[in-house]
Amino acid sequence: xxxxxxxxxxxxxxxxxxxxxxxxxxxxxxxxxxxxxxxxxxxxxxxxxxxxxxxxxxxxxxxxxxxxxxxxxxxxxxxxxxxxxxxxxxxxxxxxxxxxxxxxxxxxxxxxxxxxxxxxxxxxxxxxxxxxxxxxxxxxxxxxxxxxxxxxxxxxxxxxx
Amino acid sequence: xxxxxxxxxxxxxxxxxxxxxxxxxxxxxxxxxxxxxxxxxxxxxxxxxxxxxxxxxxxxxxxxxxxxxxxxxxxxxxxxxxxxxxxxxxxxxxxxxxxxxxxxxxxxxxx
Numbered sequence: 001x002x003x004x005x006x007x008x009x010x011x012x013x014x015x016x017x018x019x020x021x022x023x024x025x026x027x028x029x030x031x032x033x034x035x036x037x038x039x040x041x042x043x044x045x046x047x048x049x050x051x052x053x054x055x056x057x058x059x060x061x062x063x064x065x066x067x068x069x070x071x072x073x074x075x076x077x078x079x080x081x082x083x084x085x086x087x088x089x090x091x092x093x094x095x096x097x098x099x100x101x102x103x104x105x106x107x108x109x110x111x112x113x114x115x116x117x118x119x120x121x122x123x124x125x126x127x128x129x130x131x132x133x134x135x136x137x138x139x140x141x142x143x144x145x146x147x148x149x150x151x152x153x154x155x156x157x158x159x160x161x
Numbered sequence: 162x163x164x165x166x167x168x169x170x171x172x173x174x175x176x177x178x179x180x181x182x183x184x185x186x187x188x189x190x191x192x193x194x195x196x197x198x199x200x201x202x203x204x205x206x207x208x209x210x211x212x213x214x215x216x217x218x219x220x221x222x223x224x225x226x227x228x229x230x231x232x233x234x235x236x237x238x239x240x241x242x243x244x245x246x247x248x249x250x251x252x253x254x255x256x257x258x259x260x261x262x263x264x265x266x267x268x269x270x271x272x
Contacts, residue, residue: 022186029184048246059185114252117229118202118221123254127218130253133241 002149010040013083018058018066020095028058028080032091036081039089041152049131050089050150057093057146058126064097064143072098073142090148096142142152163187165196165212168265173271174239175203180212183220191220195227211241216250227259229264237261239269 016031018024029051036047061078068074076096083090106122109115129135134149165180165189175198183191198206207222209217228238240262242248251257263269 022184025184025186026182035190045246048249051215052217052250055184055215059217059219062185116259117225117232120226121218123221125216127254129248 005066012085013081015082016080017077018080019064020074021053022059022062024078025055025058025062027091028054032082035084036089037150038150039046039084039087039152041087042089043152045080046150046152050091052091053128053131053148053150054091057091057129057148060142060146061095061097061126064095067097072096072144076142083149091148091150092145093148094140094143094145098143099139100137100144104135164190166190168198171207171266174207174270176207176266176270177208178209178212182215183223184215184217185219188219188223189231190244191208192226195223196230199227199230199234204231204234206231206236206238207263207266208240209241209266210247211243212246213242213247216247221250221254221256224257224260227260238271239263239270241266241269243266263267 006045014031014035018028032054033047033051036042036050056079058080065072065074065076065078073096079094081092102125104124107118108122128148132148136147138145138147163181164183167178169176177194177198180190181187197204206227231238241264242259242262245265248262251260251262261272
């Protein structure tokens with residue numbers, strides 16, 4: 001028997017299947033914003049952190065899937081799971097983009113380096129790393145599941161670049 | 162998805178007022194508008210983000226690309242932004258050191 005699609009340790013959760021299209025990222029933000037808004041410990045600023053993080057994760061998922069890499073399935077849905085447990089919100093975004101190596105990300109030049117302007121992309125995962133308390137990439141069938149965990153604190157204002 | 166774009170001229174600058182949400186769905190329209198300005202020889206550009214409710218890294222990438230384009234023509238691209246949630250995205254990415262960010266269009270065009 002296959003593993004259950006929904007992990008059993010999530011507590012209360014919301015699950016959404018979204019078609020892999022750019023237009024649905026706004027919907028993912030709306031849902032995550034609503035989940036954060038009903039948690040009393042999560043203020044508006046922290047809710048904005050979660051909406052930004054899920055926007056980055058869903059954008060990556062959709063782009064990975066539409067890139068048509070080997071093993072990817074562009075017609076499969078992106079699956080967003082939001083769960084609340086022990087005062088923390090966990091967001092999982094599952095794609096069928098054929099897999100991904102987070103260690104293979106390019107390093108950005110320092111912001112003061114003129115060559116920094118050659119890099120228009122690649123900011124998404126660094127932003128998630130900064131906003132989430134924990135970030136994990138799990139291999140899932142045909143792709144990757146990005147699991148982000150957020151406590152109610154407001155993320156550090158320290159720049160990462 | 163709602164993205165509003167409006168171009169006007171001000172003291173030799175092209176002012177692009179942006180409203181709504183800038184993400185992977187809407188960023189292509191913003192990119193097209195900025196490329197059109199550069200193709201029209203408009204190399205001094207103010208992007209007014211005052212009515213922007215959301216921006217993520219896709220939107221930042223478009224602005225970085227536009228800054229690079231105008232700089233190759235000795236131009237400049239300044240941003241107007243006061244909303245703390247939007248300013249924060251520039252601060253945490255360090256891009257507040259790459260872009261000049263002003264509190265108003267008036268302040269931006271004086272530079």
